[in-house]
Amino acid sequence: MNQYQAPLARALSVYAPMVRAYNSIDDPDSAQEVLDIATGMIAPPIDQFLAFNEADILIKRGDLEGAEAAVQRGETIIDQFKLEDARYLVFMLEGFLNRRKGDFESSSEAFQSALDQINRSVLGGSDLYQELPALQAELAESRILSGHLDAAEKALEEGFRLDPNEPLLWLTKARFQLASGLPQLAQASVNYALAIWNDADPEYEDVISARALQREISLSLPTG
Secondary structure, X not given: OHHHHHHHHHHHHHHHHHHHHHHHOOOHHHHHHHHHHXXXXXXXXXXXXXXXXXXXXXXXXXXXXXXXXXXHHHHHHHHHHOOHXXXXXXXXXXXXXXXXXXXXXXXXXXXXXXXXXXXXXXOOOOXXXXXXXXXXXXXXXXXXXXXXXXXXXXXXXXXXXXXXXXXXXXXXXXXXXHHOOOHHHHHHHHHHHHHHOOXXXXXXXXXXXXXXXXXXXXXXXXXX
């Protein structure tokens, strides 16, 4: 495993975030170009660890079967090299995949498993823990979609405990408040999310989602 560590670490620290960034602005073609560069840096079979990034791209393209196959390839590497701390990636991508398939219960379970895996990880204090607030937001969103508003509220509370300025939490809180019949509070929450994202790329998918929710909320507000 030692001969793989340096190039893999570089690929994960430099190129994997670039893949996510391109995906976040709905540019899977550029994300794939970056992924190809990263994959070329790493010798087989450990290059298949980047299958998780490939799955992210395929989900963006709507190829859910291809994404599931990519996740399975990545999980094989986790099992082969005993990279147990990375198993959260399997659960996280299953969360997104199940949500895209409309299976919100399974999506919630997968996101919870991802959170549990990170919290059990020996990588305490690492950058991995910065993922927790956003994952709490994803968990809350799937719980909202499954109709479990009480559980969604608990996920949001834990997320805000970790980072009260995470904009994705405020966006999901707005969805929760709208689903709870509180459009005025929802309006304030989505406006706060957009204020935090004030300098973000206008093509960023979460900003686009926030503006769409803002319009939806405005239509639900009482007139007169």
